[in-house]
Amino acid sequence: MTSRQHTQLFIFFASVRLTVIVLLTLAATSVIGTLIPQNQNVDAYLHTYGPKLYRLFSVLDMFDMYHSWWFRLLLVLLTINIIVCSLDRLPGVWKIVIKPPDFKPSRFLNASIQRKVAVSSIDRVQPILEKALFRSIGKVRLERFPNGYHLWSEKGRWTRMGVYVVHLSVVCLLAGGLIGSFWGFDGDVNIPEGETVNAIRSGNSGKSIPLDFEIRCDKFSVSFYESGAPSEYRSTLTILEKGAPVLTRDIIVNDPLRYKGVNLFQSSYGNLPSQNLALSFTSRATGMEYKINIAPGQTVTVPEGLGSFTITAFNRDHLFMGRSIGDAFVGTLSSPTGDTAEIVLPVKFPSFDKMRKGDVIVAIAETETRYYTGLQVASDPGVWVVYAGFLLMIGGCIVTFFMSHQQICIEALADGNICSVTIRGVANKNKIDMQKKMDAIATAAEQIKI
Amino acid sequence: MNSSGILSVVTFVYGFAAFLYLTSWIFKKTEPGRLATWVVFAGLMGNITGIAMRWIESYKLGYGHAPLSNLYESLIFFAATLATVYLLIEKKYHNRIIGAFAMPFPFLAMAYASLSPNISDRIQPLLPALKSNWLIAHVVTCFIGYAAFAVAFGLSIMYLLKEKDSEGKIRLLERFPKIGILDELGHRMVLFGFLFLTGGIITGAVWANSAWGRYWGWDPKETWSLITWFIYATLLHARLTRGWHGRRIAYLSVAGFAAVLFTYFGVNLLPGLHSYGAMVQ
Numbered sequence: 001m002t003s004r005q006h007t008q009l010f011i012f013f014a015s016v017r018l019t020v021i022v023l024l025t026l027a028a029t030s031v032i033g034t035l036i037p038q039n040q041n042v043d044a045y046l047h048t049y050g051p052k053l054y055r056l057f058s059v060l061d062m063f064d065m066y067h068s069w070w071f072r073l074l075l076v077l078l079t080i081n082i083i084v085c086s087l088d089r090l091p092g093v094w095k096i097v098i099k100p101p102d103f104k105p106s107r108f109l110n111a112s113i114q115r116k117v118a119v120s121s122i123d124r125v126q127p128i129l130e131k132a133l134f135r136s137i138g139k140v141r142l143e144r145f146p147n148g149y150h151l152w153s154e155k156g157r158w159t160r161m162g163v164y165v166v167h168l169s170v171v172c173l174l175a176g177g178l179i180g181s182f183w184g185f186d187g188d189v190n191i192p193e194g195e196t197v198n199a200i201r202s203g204n205s206g207k208s209i210p211l212d213f214e215i216r217c218d219k220f221s222v223s224f225y226e227s228g229a230p231s232e233y234r235s236t237l238t239i240l241e242k243g244a245p246v247l248t249r250d251i252i253v254n255d256p257l258r259y260k261g262v263n264l265f266q267s268s269y270g271n272l273p274s275q276n277l278a279l280s281f282t283s284r285a286t287g288m289e290y291k292i293n294i295a296p297g298q299t300v301t302v303p304e305g306l307g308s309f310t311i312t313a314f315n316r317d318h319l320f321m322g323r324s325i326g327d328a329f330v331g332t333l334s335s336p337t338g339d340t341a342e343i344v345l346p347v348k349f350p351s352f353d354k355m356r357k358g359d360v361i362v363a364i365a366e367t368e369t370r371y372y373t374g375l376q377v378a379s380d381p382g383v384w385v386v387y388a389g390f391l392l393m394i395g396g397c398i399v400t401f402f403m404s405h406q407q408i409c410i411e412a413l414a415d416g417n418i419c420s421v422t423i424r425g426v427a428n429k430n431k432i433d434m435q436k437k438m439d440a441i442a443t444a445a446e447q448i449k450i
Numbered sequence: 451m452n453s454s455g456i457l458s459v460v461t462f463v464y465g466f467a468a469f470l471y472l473t474s475w476i477f478k479k480t481e482p483g484r485l486a487t488w489v490v491f492a493g494l495m496g497n498i499t500g501i502a503m504r505w506i507e508s509y510k511l512g513y514g515h516a517p518l519s520n521l522y523e524s525l526i527f528f529a530a531t532l533a534t535v536y537l538l539i540e541k542k543y544h545n546r547i548i549g550a551f552a553m554p555f556p557f558l559a560m561a562y563a564s565l566s567p568n569i570s571d572r573i574q575p576l577l578p579a580l581k582s583n584w585l586i587a588h589v590v591t592c593f594i595g596y597a598a599f600a601v602a603f604g605l606s607i608m609y610l611l612k613e614k615d616s617e618g619k620i621r622l623l624e625r626f627p628k629i630g631i632l633d634e635l636g637h638r639m640v641l642f643g644f645l646f647l648t649g650g651i652i653t654g655a656v657w658a659n660s661a662w663g664r665y666w667g668w669d670p671k672e673t674w675s676l677i678t679w680f681i682y683a684t685l686l687h688a689r690l691t692r693g694w695h696g697r698r699i700a701y702l703s704v705a706g707f708a709a710v711l712f713t714y715f716g717v718n719l720l721p722g723l724h725s726y727g728a729m730v731q
Binding site: 016017019020023024026027030031033034035038066163177186225227229230231232233252253254255256263265266267376377378380383386387390393394397398401402429432 | 513574575577578579581582634641642644645648649652655656657659660661662663664665666668670673674676677680681683684687688690691692709717720
C-alpha cells in the first residue's frame with residue numbers, strides 16, 4: 001500500500017461519520033434477530049417461512065445472526081473505528097491535559113462568553129472577584145500589569161479524557177466477550193438426586209465437556225406459594241475432588257456456586273422414574289391382586305400364568321390422545337399366547353389401565369418422587385474484563401456528560417477615570433453552566449458599581 | 451383505602467394537572483399553571499404513598515417484595531419518576547408550558563396501569579428468577595432513564611413545533627422557551643437518560659450473570675435496550691463531534707423514544723426472558 005492509501009484508510013477509520021453509520025446499521029440489523037426467533041430447529045423454520053425464504057435466511061445466517069460473520073464484522077468495524085478515532089485525537093488532548101497551566105490573557109480575547117461591568121475601583125472589587133471566582137471555579141491566580149490585573153482560574157482539564165475512558169470501556173466489553181468465546185465454555189447437566197457427574201453437555205455443540213472436579217446432587221427441593229406458583233428451587237450440591245468431598249452448599253436461582261472459575265447455576269429440574277416401584281396386577285378371573293416390585297427394564301412374571309410384564313420406558317409428559325397426562329411408565333404385557341399389549345401407567349392416575357379391559361389390570365402400587373436438578377454450568381474468564389468495562393463506562397459517561405474543562409479570566413482595568421472589569425470564559429462543553437457562573441461573578445462585581 | 455385505590459385517584463390527579471397545564475398554555479393564563487404545579491406535587495405524594503403502601507401490603511400477604519416486579523408496578527413507578535423529573539425541570543427552568551408536553555406521560559402511564567383490562571393490579575409473589583438484590587437497582591435505573599427520554603421527547607416535539615414557526619406567527623408558540631433552550635434542555639435530558647439507560651443495561655447484565663451465568667444473551671428485551679442505546683449513542687456522537695443541532699437531533703430523539711417505547715411495551719409481544727413484564731395472558 002502506498003502512503004496515500006494508508007492515509008485514506010486512516011481517514012476512513014478515523015471518521016465519526018463511520019461511527020454514526022455503523023451504530024445505526026447495528027441498531028437496524030439487531031431488530032432482525034428479535035423478529036426471527038433465533039436458534040430454533042430446522043423444521044420450525046421450514047414450517048414458518050417455507051423452503052425458499054428458509055434457504056435465503058440460512059445463507060444470510062439469519063437464524064443465528066448475532067454470531068454471524070457479518071454482524072461480527074460490524075462489531076469489529078466499530079471497534080477499529082473507536083480505537084483509530086481515539087488514537088487520532090488522544091495525543092493532542094493528552095498534551096493539553098498534561099501541559100503545566102500557563103496563563104496567556106490573549107487566549108481569552110475571543111472567548112465566546114464575555115461579561116463587562118463598570119466599577120468604581122478595581123482595588124476594592126478585587127477581593128470580591130477573587131472570592132466569586134474561587135467559588136465558581138477554584139484556585140485563583142493573580143497577575144498584575146501597570147494599570148490593572150488579571151485574575152485567572154481553571155479546572156477540569158483532565159475531564160477531556162472522559163470520552164476516551166468511555167471508548168476504552170467499549171473496547172473492554174468487546175475484548176471481554178472475545179476472551180469468553182475463546183477460553184470460556186457453557187453448558188448444562190442434569191444430576192439425579194444422590195448421583196455424581198464429572199462432565200457437562202456443551203451448549204453450543206452438544207459435546208461432552210469434562211470437568212476437573214465432580215458434582216454430586218445431594219438433594220433437590222421445590223417449594224410453592226399458596227397460589228401454586230413456584231417460590232424456590234433449591235439444590236444441595238457437593239463438590240468432590242478425586243472422590244473426596246471438599247465443599248457442600250445449597251444453590252438457588254440468583255445464588256450460584258462458584259468453584260475453580262466454574263459457576264453452577266440452578267436452571268431447571270424434573271422427575272425421574274422411581275427406583276422403588278411396585279406394581280399391582282389384578283386378575284379379572286379371580287379378582288386377586290398381586291403386588292410385585294419391579295425396576296425399569298426388568299421383566300417379571302405375572303401370577304396365575306397370565307404372562308410376563310416388562311417396563312420399557314419412563315416418559316415425562318406422556319401424551320394420551322394428544323393430551324399430556326404427566327409422568328408415566330410404559331410397559332409391555334406379553335400374554336402366554338404370544339400377544340403383546342402396550343400398557344401406560346401414569347403416576348397421577350394409578351387405575352388408568354382398567355379402561356383397557358384386559359385379563360389383568362396393571363396399576364402402580366407404590367412409587368416415590370425422585371428429582372433431578374438441572375444446572376447451567378459456565379466458565380467465563382472474560383467476565384472481569386467486561387465488568388471493568390462496565391465501571392469505566394459509567395465513570396467515563398459521568399465525566400464526559402456532566403463535567404467540563406472550564407477557564408475564566410477576569411481583566412480589571414483602570415483606564416484614567418474609567419474602571420472596568422471584563423469576565424471572559426472558555427469551556428469545552430456545557431456553555432450554559434459557564435454562562436451562569438459568569439453571571440454570578442458579574443453580579444458580585446456590580447456591588448462596587450459606580 | 452388500599453394502594454390500588456389511592457393509585458386510581460392519582461391517575462385522575464395527574465390527568466387534572468395535565469389539563470391545567472394545557473389550559474394555562476392555550477388560554478395564556480398563569481393561575482391554572484401555578485395550581486398545576488401543586489396538583490402534580492400532590493399527585494406525586496399520592497403516587498409515592500401508593501407505592502409504599504403496596505410494598506407494605508406485599509409483606510402483609512407474606513410475599514414481601516419491592517413493588518417493581520410486573521407491568522402494573524413498573525408503570526406506577528414510571529409515573530412517579532416522570533412527575534419527579536418534570537417537577538425538577540420546572541423548578542430549574544421556570545417554564546410551565548413544558549408541563550403541557552410532559553405531564554400527559556405520567557397520566558397516560560397511570561391510566562394504562564389502572565384501566566387496561568390486560569394489566570392486573572394484584573400483588574403477586576416473586577418468581578424465583580426475580581428474587582435478587584439487583585431487581586431494585588435494575589428497575590430503578592431503567593425507569594429513571596426512560597423518564598428522562600420521555601421528557602426529552604416532549605422537548606423535541608416542542609422544538610420541532612417552534613422551529614416550523616420561525617417567524618413567530620403562531621400565537622400559541624409565543625411563550626415557548628427559546629428554541630436554543632429547548633435544544634439544550636432536550637440534550638441535557640438525553641445525556642441524563644443515556645447515563646441511566648447504560649446503568650440499567652449494566653445492572654441487568656450483572657444480574658443475568660448471577661442468575662443464568664451469562665451477562666448477555668441477545669434476548670429480545672436486551673437486544674432492544676441495546677438498539678435504543680445505539681440510537682442515543684448516534685445522537686450524542688452526531689451532536690458532540692459533528693456539531694449537529696436542532697431539527698436533526700430532535701428527530702433522532704423522537705426515534706430514540708420510539709425505541710424506548712418498543713423496549714418497554716413492544717418486546718412483550720416477542721418471546722423472551724422478560725415475560726414477567728408482560729400482560730396477563
